Amino acid sequence: MPEVTTHTRSVPLGRTTLELSWAAGTDTGRRREVNQDALLAEFPLFVVADGMGGHLGGEIASASTVDRLRAVVDSGAVSTKNIEKALSRAVKDIVSHPETTDEGTGTTLTGVYLETHTEEPHWVTLNIGDSRVYLLRDDEIVQVTTDHSVVQELIAAGRLSPEEAENHPYGNVITRAVGPSDSVKPDYLRLDVLDGDRFVICSDGLTKELTDFGIRHFLEANVDPAAAVESMMAAALENGGRDNITIVVLDVSRSDA
Template sequence: MPEVTTHTRTVPLTGATLELAWAAGTDTGKRREVNQDAVLAEYPLFVVADGMGGHLGGEIASASTVDRLRAVVDGGTVSPRHIEKALSRAVKDIVSHPETTDEGTGTTLTGLYLETAADEPHWVTLNIGDSRVYLLRDDDIVQVTTDHSVVQELIAAGRLSPEEAENHPYGNVITRAVGPSDSVKPDYLRLEVVDGDRFVVCSDGLTKELTDFGIKHFLEANADPAAAVDAMMAAALENGGRDNITIIVLDVNRRSS
């Protein structure tokens, strides 16, 4: 795995200063031959895409999606409209690529971005599929995004417990993706900017191997984002590394001016 490093950014706000620190890492894992995950961690957008599809299809789908979103960051304005336009372009890229003939080709997409154009800055999470955003705040860890999966629908309907879901045979079946036959509109959620927040954005390669409590443990044991990514990655690989694993850790420090 390439060396994971911590990046920082100072964001001036009205009456305050935001200090952001983040790190990202990805690993093929122990059982896959190809890494079909892709990651973009460039202020103000932090996302993970987990590709799926035969041959090279999943790798192409996730890479195309991240490339189109990188162009949004480079353009200077990240918003739902710009994100959805980029995803529509990514779908066209996927459909037109000669290696993506598999009907199951597509990718999850999850993450968050900082919206500073409004009077009060806020985070916006975005999600398609079963990659996840977690938030550690005041010693509590919560899964911010809701999985688009068969298992999650069964849990929501009261037909399956979270414990039963862990080993369910349909555990890998998602109900929404960025791909030829699916809507490219993510779910969005606004979150306030709070001093001390720590976010984890990850593919399901991490959550297959670590519980929410495990993620919380490694965040609390590692103040530096790069160290937290490395520790979680090592633990996920030690626990089996059954899938590609991608992790972003993002720390938020808000200081009054």
């Protein structure tokens, strides 16, 4: 994994100033030959995409999705509407490679962006698939996004416990993705912007190897986002590294006049 660096950004918002710091890293893991994950960590949008599909299909899907979203960031107009337009373009990119992609090709997408064009700034999470956004707030870690997966549907129906889901044979089967055969509209959730919040955005390569408690432990042990990413990555690899692993840690400091 290349060296992980912490980036910072001051965001003046009327009487409020946000100090954001973040770091991101990705690793192929110990069992995969290629890395089909992709990430974008550029203010105001922070996302992770986990591609799936044979040959180069998954890599094309995740890279196309991130590239299209990067263009939205560059335009300075990050919104749910423009995100969905970008995802539609990404699907067209995916199907334009028939030699390496098919209906089973696609990618998860999850992350957060800062919405500042409202009276009160807020975070917007977006999610398609089973990559996740976690929030550490007031010493409690919460999975903000809901997995689009077979096991999550079984849990919601009361047919499976979270503990049983960890080793379920359908654990890798997702029910929604950015791809030719699925809707490209993510689930969204708005969150208040609070001082001291810490987000973790990750592919399931991390959550296969670390529990929620483990993620919280490494956040609490590492104040610097880059150190937190590196520590979680090392632990995930030590625990098996069965999949590609991608992690973004985003810290929020807010001061109100």
